[in-house]
Amino acid sequence: MFYPEAAPCILSMKKLDSSTDQKQAWWEWHKANPHVWNLFERFALEAARSGRKNFSHWLIMNRIRWETAISTTSDDFKIRNDYIAYYARLFMAMHPKYEGFFRTKKMKGESEIEQQ
Numbered sequence: 001m002f003y004p005e006a007a008p009c010i011l012s013m014k015k016l017d018s019s020t021d022q023k024q025a026w027w028e029w030h031k032a033n034p035h036v037w038n039l040f041e042r043f044a045l046e047a048a049r050s051g052r053k054n055f056s057h058w059l060i061m062n063r064i065r066w067e068t069a070i071s072t073t074s075d076d077f078k079i080r081n082d083y084i085a086y087y088a089r090l091f092m093a094m095h096p097k098y099e100g101f102f103r104t105k106k107m108k109g110e111s112e113i114e115q116q
Helices: 004-011 019-032 034-049 057-071 081-094 110-115
Strands: none
Touching: 019 034, 019 081, 034 057, 034 081, 057 081
């Protein structure tokens, strides 16, 4: 499911470098591929509800890759690895109860965001 209310928390973080372009490219890709968010959210909630305090967003994305490779007959599922951290951040923004569930590193330009 696409969450338009998430747009401000993702896109309002203006950066002063090419990471803004990457974030915009991810957001456009995200809107065009809502099934990825649906699976990411489903698998992340499944992991969180299993009692784990932390989990790997990379592992969730690779499960999505596995699921789509096995259950579909269309072209291979393609997602840039650069986009995975955005899904982790979106999940924690949409589910504040699970803030910190994914361990994320500061992205390029994040220090400028915090000061603005």
